Amino acid sequence: MLSDDELDRLLRDSDPDPGGPATDPDSAAAARILARVRRGAQRRRRRLLVLAPVVALTVAGVTAGTYAWVAGDGKGHTLDSTGLMCVGSDRSDAVLGFDPAADDPVRNCRQVWQEMFGEPAPRTLTACVDSSQQGSIAVYPGGPDQCGRHRADPYRGPTREQLGLAHLRTDLAKHFAGRTCIPHAELKRVIGQLLAKHDLDGWTSRHFQTADKEPEGACADISYYDEPERTIWLGDHKAGTPVHWP
Structure with missing residues (x-):
């Protein structure tokens, strides 16, 4: 759980205009900020929960490589079809809105790559579903092997x-x-x-x-x-x- 100080810091960091008037706690903007903070906290909890079985397996004498992560629904589908994350070669990322009925994750990331990362898009990009709490669609530089390297599964499209x-x-x-x-x-x-x-x-x-x-x-x-x-x-x-x- 986040402490009061940590939650307060996250709320301030999420404020698009931290130098301006304080965000009205009753406003829709405040609700959205709080929702983003909670989702971020859930992602961090997920990482901690994923590590625990790995440690247990190691103590028991089983290699960590035998531990299988869970990405999305486990069948190549995201749990958050409205968002897309493009991951640069330096591990920085850009988050875009996404319409699974009309958009293609690789094409969308390729279109914004130069603007977001200051370099031409790699020749090969691969869409994966990561093992975060919401099972996001993440596009990585490289081929399908990048999914496994990032504890993710190949993206199979929308349900x-x-x-x-x-x-x-x-x-x-x-x-x-x-x-x-x-x-x-x-x-x-x-x-x-x-x-x-x-x-x-x-x-x-x-x-x-x-x-x-x-x-x-x-x-x-x-x-x-x-x-x-x-x-x-x-x-x-x-x-x-x-x-x-x-």
Whole structure:
């Protein structure tokens, strides 16, 4: 678990404008920052949990090489189909939005490689699913052997459910195009209709809450999609500003 000081530092580091006014703790921006911090903490926990069995195997006299990691769903599919990570040769990375219904991870990373890393894209790039908590799509320089070298599995493309979710995201953006304030009840109703349309059984939408339970604001937006939990998390939106559809 993070200490209070560590959580406070992570929140400050996540603030896009740390020198400006403090982020309103009741705002949608604060909810998204907290969600990112929690996901980062989960990734660190995952790494620690993965190391423990390796140590146990070594103590028992079994080589660590016999330990198998778990990447994504174990079948080459990500657990977070809305994001893509391009990993440079110096291990720096760039995170992009991703649409599994329209995008190709290698092509997307190749298009931004020069801009992100200051050098031409390598001749060969390979898409993998890493062994982080959310099983991200990660594109590495080199061939398929790079997946195993990074404790990852080759990416096999989206699942049927992930394609349905991608179409739902597109439909939401079209349905509410130009709107700057969408009441929570209306957004939930439309989400429910689209979940049924795209056969996303078991999915639901919920209002994101911090430790203190708070009422829904006048306007809503989407904070993030939790695919393992089949939950679309809604946040509060500031009226009059464009709605960002993740």
